[in-house]
Amino acid sequence: MAQYLLIESRDPFDSNDVQNFYGLASGLAKEGNEVTLFLVQNGVLAARQNARFAALGAVASAGVEILADDFSLDERGIVTGGLASGVKAAPLDIVIDQLAQGRKAIWH
Amino acid sequence: MKALNIIETAYRGTLEEQDDTIVWLTHALKGAGADLDVLLRANAVNYAVKAQKVAPLSFGDRQQKHGPDIANDIAGLIAKGVGVYIVKDDLAERGISDDELIDGLSPVSRDGLAKLLDGYDHVWHW
Amino acid sequence: MADKKTLTFALMDAPYENARSTTALRLINIAAKRGYDINVFAYEGAVFLPFAGQQAHPNPVHGHDAEQEDHPLPKEWVEAVIKEAAKNGGKVDWVNCGLCVDERGAGDAVEGVRRGTPGDFWNMAESSDNTLVIPTK
Numbered sequence: 001m002a003q004y005l006l007i008e009s010r011d012p013f014d015s016n017d018v019q020n021f022y023g024l025a026s027g028l029a030k031e032g033n034e035v036t037l038f039l040v041q042n043g044v045l046a047a048r049q050n051a052r053f054a055a056l057g058a059v060a061s062a063g064v065e066i067l068a069d070d071f072s073l074d075e076r077g078i079v080t081g082g083l084a085s086g087v088k089a090a091p092l093d094i095v096i097d098q099l100a101q102g103r104k105a106i107w108h
Numbered sequence: 109m110k111a112l113n114i115i116e117t118a119y120r121g122t123l124e125e126q127d128d129t130i131v132w133l134t135h136a137l138k139g140a141g142a143d144l145d146v147l148l149r150a151n152a153v154n155y156a157v158k159a160q161k162v163a164p165l166s167f168g169d170r171q172q173k174h175g176p177d178i179a180n181d182i183a184g185l186i187a188k189g190v191g192v193y194i195v196k197d198d199l200a201e202r203g204i205s206d207d208e209l210i211d212g213l214s215p216v217s218r219d220g221l222a223k224l225l226d227g228y229d230h231v232w233h234w
Numbered sequence: 235m236a237d238k239k240t241l242t243f244a245l246m247d248a249p250y251e252n253a254r255s256t257t258a259l260r261l262i263n264i265a266a267k268r269g270y271d272i273n274v275f276a277y278e279g280a281v282f283l284p285f286a287g288q289q290a291h292p293n294p295v296h297g298h299d300a301e302q303e304d305h306p307l308p309k310e311w312v313e314a315v316i317k318e319a320a321k322n323g324g325k326v327d328w329v330n331c332g333l334c335v336d337e338r339g340a341g342d343a344v345e346g347v348r349r350g351t352p353g354d355f356w357n358m359a360e361s362s363d364n365t366l367v368i369p370t371k
Contacts, residue, residue: 002226007366009254017116017150020218027222041253071260092257096264099364100239104225106114106233107368109360117371121278129278133352140353230359232244232367 003034003103007095010108011045012053018046021108022055026062036103038095039087040069044076049084060086067094111144111230113137118151122176123165128155130234131181138188145191147216147224148182153198155182156209179210186212193224238324240271242362244355246370248279249308255283258368259311262326266315269322273358274329275350279338279370281330284312286342309344316346329354 006025012018022037029035037059039047046053047068060066067090068083080089099105115130122128134146148155155178162175186192194209197218216224225231243262247255265272276283290305292298316326329350335341359365 004225009257020150023218024221027219028225031222031226033222040257092260093264095261095366096241096268096270099241099366100237100270102364104228104231105364105366106231107366108233111359117369120370133277136352137356140351140356142356230365232365234246234367234369 001032001034003098003101004028005036005038005095005098005103005105007038007040007105007107008043009041011042012055013045014042018043018108019055022059024106025064026059029063035063036065036067036094036098038067038069038090040072040092040095042072044068044072044078047073047083047087048078049082051084056084057086109143109229110227111142111232112147112225112228113144114147114149114231114233115152115155116150116233118154122178123162126172126174126176127181128152128176128178131155131178131185133234134185134190135181135188138185138190145193145228146182146185147193147195147221148213149195149198151198151202153194153202153204155179156192156194156213157204158208158210183210183212186210195221238269238271239265239364240273240362241265242273242275242355242358242365244275244277244365244367245280245283246278246368248282248370249285249288251279252370254368254370255280255308259283259308259315261366262315263311263318266319266324266326267322269319269324271324272315272319272326273362274326275352275355275358276328276330276334277355278331278334281334281338281340281343283308284328284330284343284347285309285340286344313344313346327358329358 025037066087070089160179164172164175193214193216196215288307288309292300293303319326328347332349
C-alpha cells in the first residue's frame with residue numbers, strides 16, 4: 001500500500017477534468033492506498049455543502065481523506081461550518097507534512 | 109528513482125517553442141540519465157496523432173524555419189526507451205481512432221491509472 | 235536537526251497570472267520556517283518570479299501612492315524565503331532554467347538564484363525526500 005497526496009487546485013464548474021482527478025483519487029483508495037485529496041485555490045469552490053455538485057461525497061465514500069485549504073476557504077468566504085460532508089478545513093502545512101512523509105504528490 | 113511525467117495540456121506555446129515544453133523536458137531529462145516514462149492524457153492524447161502538420165509561421169517578412177513536429181518528438185521518446193502510455197478513454201472521447209496514432213504507444217484505461225502509478229517513485233503531472 | 239527534510243519544487247507559472255505561483259511560495263515559506271533544504275526548479279514563465287526588474291507601482295484605483303500600495307513583488311517573496319530558510323538552518327537552491335531565461339530576457343535575477351538545466355531538476359529530485367511539480371495550464 002502506498003500513500004498519495006492529490007492536490008486539486010481546479011474546480012468542477014470550470015474544468016470537466018476535475019472529475020477525472022477525483023476519479024483517480026477514488027481509484028487509488030479502492031486499490032488499497034492511503035489517499036488525501038487536498039483542495040486549494042478554486043478547488044475549494046466544490047466544498048460548499050449547498051454546491052450543486054455531489055462528486056466529493058463519492059470520493060469520501062471511497063475512503064479518501066478530503067481536506068480544504070483554510071486560507072483558500074477564507075479568501076472565498078466559505079465558512080468551516082458550511083462545508084460538504086466529508087470535507088475538513090486544514091492548513092497548507094498539511095501539504096508540507098505529507099511531502100515530508102514521502103507521499104507521492106500529484107498537483108492538478 | 110523512476111518517474112512518470114503526465115502530460116495533460118496540449119498546444120500551449122508550441123508554436124513559439126517549436127515543440128511541447130514537457131515533451132522537450134522529457135527528452136532533456138532522459139539525456140541527463142533519468143529513468144522515466146510518459147503518460148499522455150486529456151487533450152495531450154492528440155500529440156500521438158500522426159497527421160499533425162504545421163507549416164512554419166511568417167509575420168511580415170519574418171519567416172520561421174520550422175514548425176513543431178510533436179508526433180515525431182513523441183516517437184523519438186519511444187525510440188530512446190521511454191515508455192509512452194496513452195489514456196484510451198481520452199482518445200475515444202475525442203473521436204481519435206487507433207489507426208491515426210503513431211506506433212509504439214502503450215494504451216491504458218482511465219480505470220487502470222491507479223495501478224500504473226504504483227510503479228513509480230514520483231508522479232509529476234505537468 | 236533529526237527531522238530535517240529536503241524538498242524539491244518545480245514551478246512553471248509566471249508571476250501575476252495564476253494563484254499557483256502564490257501557493258507555491260506559500261508552501262516554500264512553510265518549508266523554510268521549518269529549516270528544510272528546499273530546491274526550486276523554475277521552468278518556463280516561472281523564471282520571472284525572481285526577476286530583479288520588478289518594480290512596485292502606485293494604484294490610482296485604490297487611491298494609493300507606491301508606498302501606501304506596498305504592491306507585492308514576487309522577487310521580494312523569493313528573497314524572503316531564501317533568508318527565512320537560512321535563518322532556520324536550511325537553504326534554498328533556486329535554479330532558473332537557462333534556456334527559458336534566454337528566450338524571455340529574464341537573466342537579471344535576485345541574489346541566490348542560479349542558472350541551470352533540466353538535469354539539475356533530476357539531480358535535485360534524486361537527492362530529495364520528495365518532489366512536487368506545480369504545472370501551468
